Amino acid sequence: MDSIKEKWNDILETVRKDLDISEVRYKNWLEPFFVYDYKDNILTLAVDNEGRNDSFLNYIRKNYLLSIKVAVTEVTGKECSDIELILVDKNEKVEPPKHQTFSRNSNDRKYTFETFVVGSNNRLAYSACLAVAEAPGEIYNPLFLYGGVGLGKTHLMRSIENYILENYPEKKVLYITSESFTNELIEAIRNGNNTAMTKFRDKYRNIDVLLIDDIQFIIGKESTQEEFFHTFNALHQDKKQIILSSDKPPKDFETLEDRLKSRFEMGLMADIGAPDYETRVAILRKKEELDHYSFDDDVINYIATNVKSNIRELEGALNKLIAYSKLEKTPITLDLAERELQNLIFPNRPIEITPEFIIGIVAEHFHISVSEISSKKRSNEVAYPRQIAMYLCREMTSAPLKSIGALLGKKDHTTIIYGIDKIGEKIKSDEKTREVIEILKKKITPN
Numbered sequence: 001m002d003s004i005k006e007k008w009n010d011i012l013e014t015v016r017k018d019l020d021i022s023e024v025r026y027k028n029w030l031e032p033f034f035v036y037d038y039k040d041n042i043l044t045l046a047v048d049n050e051g052r053n054d055s056f057l058n059y060i061r062k063n064y065l066l067s068i069k070v071a072v073t074e075v076t077g078k079e080c081s082d083i084e085l086i087l088v089d090k091n092e093k094v095e096p097p098k099h100q101t102f103s104r105n106s107n108d109r110k111y112t113f114e115t116f117v118v119g120s121n122n123r124l125a126y127s128a129c130l131a132v133a134e135a136p137g138e139i140y141n142p143l144f145l146y147g148g149v150g151l152g153k154t155h156l157m158r159s160i161e162n163y164i165l166e167n168y169p170e171k172k173v174l175y176i177t178s179e180s181f182t183n184e185l186i187e188a189i190r191n192g193n194n195t196a197m198t199k200f201r202d203k204y205r206n207i208d209v210l211l212i213d214d215i216q217f218i219i220g221k222e223s224t225q226e227e228f229f230h231t232f233n234a235l236h237q238d239k240k241q242i243i244l245s246s247d248k249p250p251k252d253f254e255t256l257e258d259r260l261k262s263r264f265e266m267g268l269m270a271d272i273g274a275p276d277y278e279t280r281v282a283i284l285r286k287k288e289e290l291d292h293y294s295f296d297d298d299v300i301n302y303i304a305t306n307v308k309s310n311i312r313e314l315e316g317a318l319n320k321l322i323a324y325s326k327l328e329k330t331p332i333t334l335d336l337a338e339r340e341l342q343n344l345i346f347p348n349r350p351i352e353i354t355p356e357f358i359i360g361i362v363a364e365h366f367h368i369s370v371s372e373i374s375s376k377k378r379s380n381e382v383a384y385p386r387q388i389a390m391y392l393c394r395e396m397t398s399a400p401l402k403s404i405g406a407l408l409g410k411k412d413h414t415t416i417i418y419g420i421d422k423i424g425e426k427i428k429s430d431e432k433t434r435e436v437i438e439i440l441k442k443k444i445t446p447n
């Protein structure tokens, strides 16, 4: 349940994008829900009963349930076979159900060196992590991993943790995000007594391996930086292993104190880049193997070709298809992938092609503003793109001429027809116009 709870906002955001829900509807229908329980693949969502009743819940069941189920799996990888919706009294404090167990941390078996696919983008980082896991404190201290979002830093850190837990059970290893580190420190400071601070220091200075994820978040937080500096020195002096991760290398942090910067840089810095096509396919195949699923080559090829820069999204795409196919009892085909992954692959494209969307693309293509294209200006630099927009709106949408005209500077019916015909003629006689139309159509429907 922890990971569903933690990622609830991402799940809702995925549903919002998937169904193209307006801000107002989203705030009214989805945002008020929170995660109440998750057990035996059944998720219970709760909402306070102020002004809501069973009809409210029924509306959600009818319109959003399938999409929420799919998004849960897409974002967290957890199966969600059903969702229960409950109303809770807004004046009562909602207690989580008793069966819930909060693990020490949410590290699960998924993050190991065996499940990590090695490619040219991460080979150095992988080898360094493995070396550190085998001989903590002896080489590369600290080990500083850096790279963009969703490229495997946490996976490698947790693999080190798991490896040490399994092979050196006597060693004390601690994985923590820099956010939790900061929160614990704030808590200790707030308690205002020496015991709390001593406890905090004992915890962090008496371990053999300290892994801090997303260290960039301590930058700018003075007391956290200060405390971390001393923790670092104490551990390093005792030859205890320190592993840090961040979204960029220390030299790129302008406001990071020099004394910390130099410490971060004194061991080994290993970067993780975006995976190439072959590595993306290998990651998808690995996931397929772990999930005991089998995908056709064309589906794998489609995902690997289109989802390029973030492995979390690559996995999310597979999770989504698996969830969808299970819930709807339908096979995973290329058609399904093309349909269901549209929003992930083309996040900025509206589901429906609207005249507004076309006008925006045309204006951008001709380097003029939307207000210019919709103005009364008659110069050729504006009139030609405007006529192109008229033509494309007519051809690619079912919008009535009247509304196309309204969007393009309150033009009447005859002006619109004239513009459409003019471009129609030009397409026959002028190669340049033909080309422009072709390019724009591709921009409007990239697949």
Ligand SMILES: Nc1ncnc2c1ncn2[C@@H]1O[C@H](COP(=O)(O)OP(=O)(O)OP(=O)(O)O)[C@@H](O)[C@H]1O
Residues within 6 Å of the ligand: 115, 116, 117, 118, 122, 147, 148, 149, 150, 151, 152, 153, 154, 155, 156, 214, 247, 283, 286, 311, 312, 315
């Ligand atoms: N090389 C890889 N082989 C297999 N799975 C991978 C690989 N790299 C990343 N993943 C998977 O991609 C997902 C995202 O990776 P991870 O959470 O480690 O990224 P991150 O770099 O820590 O991202 P963030 O910057 O958001 O913290 C995880 O589920 C992870 O298991």
